[in-house]
Amino acid sequence: MAQSGDPIIIPLYGVAIHEAVCSGDLAKMRAVARQAEEHLQQAGNVSAALEALKLEIAKAERKSGG
Amino acid sequence: MAEPVRRPARFRSEEDFRRHVPVHVVWEITLACNLKCQHCGSRAGRPRPNELSTEECLDVVRQLARLGTREISLIGGEAYLRRDWTEIVRAIRGHGMYCAMQTGARNLTAERIAEAVEAGLQGIGVSIDGLPELHDELRGVPGSYEMAIQALRMARAAGLRTSVNSQIGARSMEQLPAIMDRIIEAGATHWQLQLTVAMGNAVDNDALLLQPYQLLDLMPLLARLHHEGSSRGLLMVVGNNIGYFGPYEHLWRSLSQDFSHWTGCSAGQTVIGLESDGTVKGCPSLATVGYAGGNIRDLSLEDIWNTSEALHFGRLRSVEDLWGFCRTCYYAEVCRGGCTWTADSLFGRPGNNPYCHHRTLELEKRGLRERVVKLREAPKKSFATGEFELILEAIPGREAEAGQLAAAARASGSEALVHIGGKRRPSAGPAADEGRVPPSLNLCHACNRFLWPGEQNCPHCGADVAKAAEAHAEEVRHRRALIAEVEELIRQAKENRAGQPEGAAV
Numbered sequence: 341m342a343q344s345g346d347p348i349i350i351p352l353y354g355v356a357i358h359e360a361v362c363s364g365d366l367a368k369m370r371a372v373a374r375q376a377e378e379h380l381q382q383a384g385n386v387s388a389a390l391e392a393l394k395l396e397i398a399k400a401e402r403k404s405g406g
Numbered sequence: 407m408a409e410p411v412r413r414p415a416r417f418r419s420e421e422d423f424r425r426h427v428p429v430h431v432v433w434e435i436t437l438a439c440n441l442k443c444q445h446c447g448s449r450a451g452r453p454r455p456n457e458l459s460t461e462e463c464l465d466v467v468r469q470l471a472r473l474g475t476r477e478i479s480l481i482g483g484e485a486y487l488r489r490d491w492t493e494i495v496r497a498i499r500g501h502g503m504y505c506a507m508q509t510g511a512r513n514l515t516a517e518r519i520a521e522a523v524e525a526g527l528q529g530i531g532v533s534i535d536g537l538p539e540l541h542d543e544l545r546g547v548p549g550s551y552e553m554a555i556q557a558l559r560m561a562r563a564a565g566l567r568t569s570v571n572s573q574i575g576a577r578s579m580e581q582l583p584a585i586m587d588r589i590i591e592a593g594a595t596h597w598q599l600q601l602t603v604a605m606g607n608a609v610d611n612d613a614l615l616l617q618p619y620q621l622l623d624l625m626p627l628l629a630r631l632h633h634e635g636s637s638r639g640l641l642m643v644v645g646n647n648i649g650y651f652g653p654y655e656h657l658w659r660s661l662s663q664d665f666s667h668w669t670g671c672s673a674g675q676t677v678i679g680l681e682s683d684g685t686v687k688g689c690p691s692l693a694t695v696g697y698a699g700g701n702i703r704d705l706s707l708e709d710i711w712n713t714s715e716a717l718h719f720g721r722l723r724s725v726e727d728l729w730g731f732c733r734t735c736y737y738a739e740v741c742r743g744g745c746t747w748t749a750d751s752l753f754g755r756p757g758n759n760p761y762c763h764h765r766t767l768e769l770e771k772r773g774l775r776e777r778v779v780k781l782r783e784a785p786k787k788s789f790a791t792g793e794f795e796l797i798l799e800a801i802p803g804r805e806a807e808a809g810q811l812a813a814a815a816r817a818s819g820s821e822a823l824v825h826i827g828g829k830r831r832p833s834a835g836p837a838a839d840e841g842r843v844p845p846s847l848n849l850c851h852a853c854n855r856f857l858w859p860g861e862q863n864c865p866h867c868g869a870d871v872a873k874a875a876e877a878h879a880e881e882v883r884h885r886r887a888l889i890a891e892v893e894e895l896i897r898q899a900k901e902n903r904a905g906q907p908e909g910a911a912v
Binding site: 348349350351352353354355356357358359360361362364365366367368369370372373375376379382383 | 414415416417418429430432447479481504506507508528529530531567569570571595596597598600603636637641643644645646647659660666672676677679689690691745747882885886888889892893895896899900903
């Protein structure tokens with residue numbers, strides 16, 4: 341069962357707690373999802389480049405009468 | 407596995423509570439201000455007649471360092487209107503304490519920021535209470551919104567940590583999503599929210615106050631913004647007058663795998679508020695009258711901190727000091743009536759706080775709601791309070807249902823119309839010379855409400871607490887396995903890319 345952790349006390353008129361960072365599974369999953377999206381984006385670029393390459397191959401083949 | 411959390415200076419350990427370490431100090435170094443805020447509790451504007459000298463301020467810094475303070479927030483008024491403010495910053499940093507400033511940012515120029523950075527300032531919090539038109543109206547100065555946003559950008563460019571504080575009132579609530587968009591764009595990483603409190607100018611302008619029943623709309627909105635902000639690099643932090651113990655409590659105060667919750671007003675236990683004339687309080691926001699523990703010109707800060715009863719109410723308060731709904735609440739012993747400042751400013755005594763999510767939900771179940779109505783204006787003094795009446799009434803459209811309950815309550819002679827009965831942790835008082843370590847509650851993983859250890863069934867949703875915990879543990883295992891799997895796939899993909907020589911495909 342979850343137990344409570346470090347008490348954080350925020351006086352009303354004062355600066356926000358700058359040193360705190362969000363952690364835990366949800367933050368981790370978001371970070372990993374971002375990395376995966378970046379990877380897919382890169383893969384997407386390859387995919388787009390491959391399509392362009394195939395188009396150029398087809399053009400070149402037509403030009404050379406292949 | 408999740409990454410470990412850096413431990414901020416402001417986090418309290420049990421030892422801090424036991425030894426009454428004033429971990430965080432909020433210090434009004436001047437009451438001079440160049441804004442005219444409609445909600446200003448301290449009615450800032452002119453400096454106090456007898457503000458501390460530079461040497462006295464430097465002595466305060468030395469005394470705080472001796473007491474174990476780890477973080478000091480400089481406020482005003484407007485802190486940078488004091489000519490020697492960077493000298494104070496330098497002294498604080500010289501003792502290794504974290505130092506940041508909260509500001510309205512009017513005329514906070516790049517030069518001023520550069521001087522502060524050079525002195526060692528580490529962070530800045532800018533107050534933004536609405537979109538441009540509303541912010542400028544609330545702050546009383548045209549163009550103040552733009553200056554605040556510019557200050558955020560300049561501070562970030564200068565290498566400072568940057569946050570925003572926003573007050574939530576009747577008019578600003580609906581603007582919160584748009585405010586969040588704008589402050590993320592300006593580079594804020596932390597967003598502290600608090601409800602506008604009926605003190606000083608806010609009593610004069612009481613239409614700015616949110617009504618307690620509006621928490622029913624506000625809290626789900628804040629939960630949504632909390633998640634949205636988190637995925638966009640902004641950590642929402644709620645102030646001590648937002649909560650308590652509704653279904654989102656674990657969101658507000660948990661930054662790691664732990665599930666933290668509100669643990670009661672800590673004024674005078676681990677927090678000090680200092681006024682610019684040397685007056686010492688247990689919290690910077692509290693009224694001066696009734697809460698001033700002394701002045702550092704008369705006694706050392708250490709003596710005031712250790713001996714003043716006016717500071718120690720937070721150390722001594724028990725359930726017996728609560729009244730109204732709060733006295734019979736399931737969370738009474740851990741919550742102790744929520745924010746002292748909020749309740750005391752409304753009713754002239756702490757211990758019954760209608761700005762509570764648990765309370766509004768319990769009332770709402772029975773067709774009831776609460777609102778506050780001003781009875782008496784506040785004197786024209788800094789940190790002055792007026793008087794408000796608490797009205798309990800039927801939610802429009804649910805009069806018959808609420809009427810039946812009220813009649814039943816009258817017939818039974820019950821003072822509190824609604825409450826969840828349940829177990830309370832037996833009070834085991836601390837040793838006479840030790841501070842009280844706040845109780846820890848468990849979380850019901852079926853409904854996300856906190857409950858006292860030992861509960862077999864959740865008093866809120868009726869779930870079998872152990873079974874819900876087991877199901878949650880299984881979800882956590884699955885989630886972590888998935889994280890590991892995706893991380894491994896990404897690692898392999900990166901390795902594959904790195905293994906391919908450049909131009910190999912051509």
